Amino acid sequence: MASNARLDHRNPLVFDTHELGRRPGALQRLTRTIDAPRDLGIQGVIGVPEGAPVELELRLESVMEGVLVTGTARATAEGECVRCLEPVELELEADFQELFSYPDADDRGRVIAEPGDDAEDDEDRFFLEDGLFDLEPLLRDAVVLALPMQPVCQEDCPGLCSECGARLADDPDHHHDAVDIRWAALQGLAGSMTDGEKDEMSGAEAGVDEKQEK
Numbered sequence: 001m002a003s004n005a006r007l008d009h010r011n012p013l014v015f016d017t018h019e020l021g022r023r024p025g026a027l028q029r030l031t032r033t034i035d036a037p038r039d040l041g042i043q044g045v046i047g048v049p050e051g052a053p054v055e056l057e058l059r060l061e062s063v064m065e066g067v068l069v070t071g072t073a074r075a076t077a078e079g080e081c082v083r084c085l086e087p088v089e090l091e092l093e094a095d096f097q098e099l100f101s102y103p104d105a106d107d108r109g110r111v112i113a114e115p116g117d118d119a120e121d122d123e124d125r126f127f128l129e130d131g132l133f134d135l136e137p138l139l140r141d142a143v144v145l146a147l148p149m150q151p152v153c154q155e156d157c158p159g160l161c162s163e164c165g166a167r168l169a170d171d172p173d174h175h176h177d178a179v180d181i182r183w184a185a186l187q188g189l190a191g192s193m194t195d196g197e198k199d200e201m202s203g204a205e206a207g208v209d210e211k212q213e214k
């Protein structure tokens, strides 16, 4: 989707290229720390919490067609180990590069795609709007690519015990023999009860017999 909404220069993810100028070869470096937008990362897996700081380092280079944006984003991502469900924190470094074309670049030399025609091609292209560009889609793609699809707390996390759910990394010798102990206890109990009952019963019978004889 080409962006239709006008860019707002007050949005921290919108950058201004006016200072750079349109002379090819001109360079500008800038850094900015922003609050992470919502859902920055892989949803339900790992991501940068909304509002957490994201450090941006950008290099803007004026080229014939527009502005080439190269940069790095650094932030701390939070998620959950897919094996043992413990919280996972990850220092994230995501690189990106994209050309933002001048809107009128198409007027010179290039074949203009009719709206709706060749829409897929258009989706992949980014344009400057009044000298501004929106870094957000670029940042989102870069962050997702830099994050693991299956984060783990440690490379060889053994996960959880299938019997009781205990975290095996905390207790490597974890095993279950509770069933055997219970079985042994039941057997012992059954044995002693049988002996006692026999004695009581025989004693009672004897007593009754004595009373009847009198």
Ligand SMILES: [Zn+2]
Pocket: 081, 082, 083, 084, 085, 086, 152, 153, 154, 157, 158, 159
């Ligand atoms: Zn784990």
Ligand SMILES: [Zn+2]
Pocket: 161, 162, 163, 164, 165, 166, 174, 175, 176
């Ligand atoms: Zn267990």
